[in-house]
């Protein structure tokens with residue numbers, strides 16, 4: 604038996620992940636599948652899948668890990684990184700702040716209440732729409748092409764595509780995001796047209812992946828921007844540091860404090876019921892289970908990450 608801590612954790616993971624998924628799956632009934640984007644409501648409610656990837660690309664997977672879903676808010680982490688790579692820190696943080704809001708992810712409350720009227724952080728909807736406008740390109744068509752190229756590179760998967768049905772469903776019903784974008788335009792945050800920036804925003808939210816893609820993308824963040832499998836730097840270290848900090852403080856919306864206490868890892872969730880997380884320096888983690896709690900996080904997914912964090916003492920604190 605090996606005494607390498609990684610080998611021991613890996614054996615325990617591969618031996619027990621299936622049991623832990625079965626246990627956490629009970630929590631799918633604690634939540635509701637998102638329906639404000641009508642197409643998302645078609646997701647089966649009893650799904651729970653997870654994929655954990657180590658630095659050599661070995662995979663521990665269990666449950667419905669082949670289920671396909673859209674990135675939704677998880678995409679915001681990577682558009683933030685791309686915007687930082689395109690514009691640098693100073694330009695990005697002239698358009699968005701660095702603080703959690705304590706409000707729902709699609710709230711517009713503080714845009715009017717607090718001066719200057721820029722979004723509090725890049726992971727709430729208002730902030731992510733501002734970030735979409737900063738992606739280099741002459742219009743949304745060019746921006747979307749660059750985003751897809753970047754996401755495919757990070758996921759090491761050239762076949763990532765936009766799910767057209769989810770895109771259309773969101774675009775047809777996004778009255779709240781449209782109002783946020785008009786508000787931003789009025790506050791002088793957006794230099795481009797509202798419809799164009801929303802095309803970019805809905806497109807990156809609608810990129811379809813599975814848990815393996817999530818784990819692969821997370822692995823690059825876990826290794827501070829270097830892909831440990833291809834031994835290639837894909838993202839400057841500083842920009843990963845910024846992204847991981849936001850994931851920790853704002854990645855689980857207004858439940859980020861609770862998640863930090865119970866799980867203690869950087870993470871980002873999306874309304875598709877997905878969660879991207881990582882054990883820094885070690886593993887990339889992708890989880891999906893569509894039913895959400897009131898704050899928009901996957902009930903079974905959060906439960907499973909809590910169990911893993913306890914079992915392996917993964918909390919950063």
Ligand SMILES: NC(=O)CC[C@H](N)C(=O)O
Nearest residue numbers: 675676708728808873874
């Ligand atoms: N929380 C989320 O995943 C939100 C993303 C979704 N596309 C929206 O704008 O509402």
